[in-house]
Structures are given as C-alpha cells and as structure tokens.
Amino acid sequence: MNRWADVPGRLRARGLRWTPQRRVVLEVLAGVDGHVTGADLVDGCRAIDPATTPSTVYRTLDVLEDLGIVSHSHGREGRQEFHVNPATDHGHLVCSSCGRSWELGSAEVRPFADGLLQRRGFAVDVDHLTVEGRCATCREASA
Amino acid sequence: MNRWADVPGRLRARGLRWTPQRRVVLEVLAGVDGHVTGADLVDGCRAIDPATTPSTVYRTLDVLEDLGIVSHSHGREGRQEFHVNPATDHGHLVCSSCGRSWELGSAEVRPFADGLLQRRGFAVDVDHLTVEGRCATCREASA
DNA sequence: AGCCTTGTTGCAACACGTTGCGATAACCCG
DNA sequence: CGGGTTATCGCAACGTGTTGCAACAAGGCT
Ligand SMILES: [Mn+2]
Ligand SMILES: [Mn+2]
Ligand SMILES: [Zn+2]
Ligand SMILES: [Zn+2]
Numbered sequence: 001m002n003r004w005a006d007v008p009g010r011l012r013a014r015g016l017r018w019t020p021q022r023r024v025v026l027e028v029l030a031g032v033d034g035h036v037t038g039a040d041l042v043d044g045c046r047a048i049d050p051a052t053t054p055s056t057v058y059r060t061l062d063v064l065e066d067l068g069i070v071s072h073s074h075g076r077e078g079r080q081e082f083h084v085n086p087a088t089d090h091g092h093l094v095c096s097s098c099g100r101s102w103e104l105g106s107a108e109v110r111p112f113a114d115g116l117l118q119r120r121g122f123a124v125d126v127d128h129l130t131v132e133g134r135c136a137t138c139r140e141a142s143a
Numbered sequence: 144m145n146r147w148a149d150v151p152g153r154l155r156a157r158g159l160r161w162t163p164q165r166r167v168v169l170e171v172l173a174g175v176d177g178h179v180t181g182a183d184l185v186d187g188c189r190a191i192d193p194a195t196t197p198s199t200v201y202r203t204l205d206v207l208e209d210l211g212i213v214s215h216s217h218g219r220e221g222r223q224e225f226h227v228n229p230a231t232d233h234g235h236l237v238c239s240s241c242g243r244s245w246e247l248g249s250a251e252v253r254p255f256a257d258g259l260l261q262r263r264g265f266a267v268d269v270d271h272l273t274v275e276g277r278c279a280t281c282r283e284a285s286a
Numbered sequence: 287a288g289c290c291t292t293g294t295t296g297c298a299a300c301a302c303g304t305t306g307c308g309a310t311a312a313c314c315c316g
Numbered sequence: 317c318g319g320g321t322t323a324t325c326g327c328a329a330c331g332t333g334t335t336g337c338a339a340c341a342a343g344g345c346t
Contacts, residue, residue, distance in 0.1 A: 012342095012343080015292090015293080016293070017292095017293055017294070017341085017342050017343075018342080019294065019295080019342075021294080021295070037332090038332070038333070039331075039332065042332090051296090053295075053296055053297080054334095055295080055296075055297085055333085055335080056295060058332095058334075059294080059295090059334095060294095074217060077221075077303085077304085077332095078217040078220075078221025078222065078223070079221065079331095079332070079333090080332085080333080093259070093263070093265055095265075096268065102263075108258065108259070108262075109255075111254065111255070111258075112252075112254070115251065115254075116274070116276075119251075120236070120245075120278075120279065121278070121282065122238075122276055122277070122278055122279060123276045123277045124274055124275075124276040125239065125275050125276045125277075128239075128275045128276075129274060129275070131259070131265075131267055131272060132268050132271045132272070133259075133265055133266045133267040133268045134265070134266045135263075135265055136263065136264025136265060139264065139266060155312095155313080158322090158323080159324090160311085160312050160313075160322095160323055161312080161313095162311085162312070162323090162324065162325080164325070165324090181303070182301075182302060185302090194326090196325075196327080197302080197303070198304075198325085198326075198327085199325060199326075201302095201303065201304075202304095202325090203324095222301095222302070222303095223302085223303080
C-alpha cells in the first residue's frame with residue numbers, strides 16, 4: 001500500500017535484517033511529519049532507547065533512503081534534513097538571512113531540470129535540491 | 144582594480160585588522176585557481192605556518208566572503224567549497240554517483256532564478272547553488 | 287531447536303567546522 | 317613614540333557525521 005508497508009519483509013527480501021535498533025528509528029520516523037535533522041532523529045531514538053548510538057541511526061537512515069522511505073537534503077551549514085512521507089517531490093528554498101524555509105514544488109523546478117536533462121543529460125535529484133538566497137521579507141527589511 | 148586590491152586598507156576601512164594570520168590565508172588563496180575545500184585551505188596555511196589554527200582560518204574566510212573576495216557553496220556531504228576569482232557567477236552541478244562536478248553558467252540558471260524572484264520575491268544566491276543528480280555518463284552506464 | 291553465514295552493532299577514532307572565553311596585539315590618537 | 321580600545325587569536329569543548337574493526341545476533345537451513 002504505502003511506503004511504510006512491510007518494511008521488515010522488504011529488508012529481508014534484499015538480504016538485510018530487521019533489528020530492534022531499526023525498529024526504533026522507524027518508530028521515531030513514523031511520529032514525524034515533514035522535515036527532521038539527523039541530530040533530532042538521534043535524540044528521538046534516545047528518548048525510546050537511551051543506549052542508541054549515532055552511527056547506527058545514520059547507517060539505518062542510509063538503508064531507509066535506499067528503500068525510498070526517506071530522502072534527505074541539506075539545510076543551513078550543509079546539515080542533513082530528512083523528509084518523511086513527502087506528499088510530493090519537492091526541493092527547498094532557504095533564506096540565508098532569517099533561516100526560514102519553504103518547499104519548492106516540482107512544477108517550479110521542472111523547466112530548469114528538463115533543460116539540464118536535455119542540454120547535458122544530467123538528471124536533477126529534485127528532492128535533494130536546496131536553493132539558498134534572500135526571502136521577500138528580508139529583502140524589504142533592508143530596502 | 145581587482146577584488147584583491149588593497150585588502151589591508153579595505154579591512155581597516157571597516158574597523159577590522161590586518162594580521163599575519165590573515166596574510167597567510169590570503170597568500171594561500173592567491174595560489175588557488177578555481178575551487179578549494181575549507182580543509183584544503185587549512186592545510187595550505189599550515190604549509191606556510193604550521194601553527195595555524197582552523198578556527199582562525201574559517202573566521203578569516205567569513206570575513207573575506209563579506210568583502211566579496213571569496214564565496215562558498217556546498218559539495219558532497221554538504222562540505223564547504225570556496226571559489227576564488229570566479230570568472231563569472233556560477234552554480235554547481237554534482238553527480239552523486241561518480242562525484243564529478245561542473246560549473247553551471249548563470250545563463251542556465253537565470254530563467255529559474257527570475258521565476259522565483261517574480262513569483263515569490265526570493266532572490267537566489269547563484270554562487271551558492273549546488274544541484275545534485277546523475278550525470279550523462281553514469282546514467283548510460285546503468286541504462 | 288541448534289548451527290552457520292554474514293549483515294549489524296557499538297566503540298573508538300577521525301574529519302570538518304563552530305563557539306565561548308581569556309589573553310594578545312593591531313592601530314587610532316595624542 | 318607610548319597608551320588605550322577593542323578586534324583577533326589560540327585553546328578547549330562541542331556538534332554533526334563517517335569509518336574501521338571485532339564481537340554479536342538475525343534468520344535461513346536442517
Ligand atoms: Mn552555505
Ligand atoms: Mn546529500
Ligand atoms: Zn528571510
Ligand atoms: Zn556521474
């Protein structure tokens with residue numbers, strides 16, 4: 001049905017394993033709506049199991065990204081942000097001045113991405129895309 | 144004349160100072176053509192002065208970015224890349240599969256950036272832009 | 287249920303930056 | 317050429333991940 005269905009089975013089908021640690025990461029992800037940083041996820045896991053180790057969490061996130069359950073982009077300072085259950089593919093707009101961010105609909109990106117595909121054969125990863133700049137509010141403030 | 148002219152004077156004009164440590168960073172930058180990572184710059188400074196401290200280098204780079212002498216974007220894993228003496232404004236294209244990268248001419252980005260400016264009042268920082276995806280070569284390889 | 291294979295874990299170390307703070311030294315001024 | 321102000325430095329600690337490695341355990345098989 002959805003991308004969360006039968007994760008244990010999908011892992012095993014690839015020769016991977018379903019472990020208590022992975023169960024905790026998935027439980028935390030299930031309680032998230034929208035975007036989370038890697039560090040937040042580590043904290044969330046520790047709330048359930050204080051013995052949680054960062055390397056295990058990050059490695060699990062890599063696996064889940066392969067399965068298509070999460071995807072990541074990079075926010076301010078290049079830090080990882082994971083997207084859970086995105087309604088639709090989207091990029092990100094971040095204001096370097098105030099730090100606010102917005103989703104960038106794939107329709108807004110498509111002409112740009114199509115151009116790169118046709119001219120260069122380069123397939124843009126829209127989910128990973130973060131565009132930095134100054135938002136309308138900050139530009140007016142310093143007008 | 145160029146953006147390197149009279150850096151000491153431009154610093155002092157802003158109430159900032161010209162120090163031996165900053166001179167070293169500038170000397171390293173002057174020997175660079177194109178892109179460098181922050182870690183590479185620290186190494187370069189240490190080659191001239193082994194006592195160089197990372198925090199001083201990164202803080203100096205922040206100051207030089209304010210002066211418009213360098214700009215940065217983020218490469219793989221979100222790490223900083225500094226651009227020295229860019230012939231022209233440009234973004235970056237990075238293949239997540241092979242790691243190769245290309246410059247993205249501002250003409251290629253302009254329609255996209257103009258659209259965001261008109262629809263959202265958001266001014267894209269083209270120099271900072273990194274677009275990740277799969278390059279033509281890698282796509283053919285897995286065709 | 288017990289065995290075996292091999293994917294995973296946890297640890298320790300590392301890489302890349304960032305930040306707070308007290309000591310130092312630019313440099314403006316008389 | 318000193319003296320004072322305050323920007324900058326160096327250090328130590330922290331934050332966010334990543335990686336190598338030895339020990340562990342999931343789960344397929346009998
Ligand atoms: Mn940046
Ligand atoms: Mn990434
Ligand atoms: Zn803003
Ligand atoms: Zn490639």
